[in-house]
Amino acid sequence: MITIRLAQETDLDSIQKVVATAFSDEENKAISNFAADLFKETTSPPIKSLVAEIGNQVIGYVCYSPIFLKTTSGTSGYILSPLAVSPEHQNQGIGSTLIKSGIDMLTKDGADILLVYGDPDYYGRFGFKEEIGRLFVPPYPLEYPFGWTGMKLNKNNAPNTPIKFECVAALSKPDLW
Numbered sequence: 001m002i003t004i005r006l007a008q009e010t011d012l013d014s015i016q017k018v019v020a021t022a023f024s025d026e027e028n029k030a031i032s033n034f035a036a037d038l039f040k041e042t043t044s045p046p047i048k049s050l051v052a053e054i055g056n057q058v059i060g061y062v063c064y065s066p067i068f069l070k071t072t073s074g075t076s077g078y079i080l081s082p083l084a085v086s087p088e089h090q091n092q093g094i095g096s097t098l099i100k101s102g103i104d105m106l107t108k109d110g111a112d113i114l115l116v117y118g119d120p121d122y123y124g125r126f127g128f129k130e131e132i133g134r135l136f137v138p139p140y141p142l143e144y145p146f147g148w149t150g151m152k153l154n155k156n157n158a159p160n161t162p163i164k165f166e167c168v169a170a171l172s173k174p175d176l177w
């Protein structure tokens with residue numbers, strides 16, 4: 001049976017093993033360091049990570065980190081990154097469960113918006129849309145702008161025109177975009 005729970009820093013070794021096998025050789029070092037950096041940082045609202053476990057083995061990981069808008073629009077948002085599932089457990093709905101659990105958690109927390117930079121064919125099935133992503137100007141130019149999407153979680157509290165934002169320090173690195 002699969003369990004989803006909040007991740008703790010003591011999970012870092014297991015998370016890094018998942019990342020190492022899920023991502024390509026070119027990507028996995030940077031993502032592994034990113035996962036470690038995300039645990040070191042304290043923000044308000046907090047960074048929240050989830051792990052998926054079978055028995056006591058961590059087989060999936062996702063992190064949600066807050067964004068900080070440069071204008072006071074009253075909108076609170078998060079970015080989903082990274083997401084990884086061990087290859088031997090892929091295509092069994094675990095990635096979907098980690099995303100849906102995050103959406104539920106952040107909706108209950110009162111967050112307004114969730115953003116993601118990734119394959120729209122995958123994230124689109126959860127309700128992420130390009131038109132929402134477009135309202136939030138990322139801190140770095142994107143190679144694949146169509147992969148920048150977002151969804152509303154709570155009240156209709158999205159800006160009317162595109163606004164800039166900063167992300168947590170761990171994600172403020174151009175190579176992660």
Ligand SMILES: CC(C)(COP(=O)(O)OP(=O)(O)OC[C@H]1O[C@@H](n2cnc3c(N)ncnc32)[C@H](O)[C@@H]1OP(=O)(O)O)[C@@H](O)C(=O)NCCC(=O)NCCS
Binds near residue numbers: 085089094119122
């Ligand atoms: C992306 C990832 C997290 C999906 O996890 P998962 O547990 O296999 O996902 P699910 O079982 O919930 O969904 C599987 C479905 O997504 C599809 N899918 C997986 N990766 C996809 C991608 N990059 N683009 C489009 N579809 C994708 C699968 O083909 C499958 O489709 P189906 O349901 O029609 O058969 C996993 O493949 C992974 O860890 N990949 C390597 C790391 C990575 O790319 N992370 C995302 C960075 S944005």
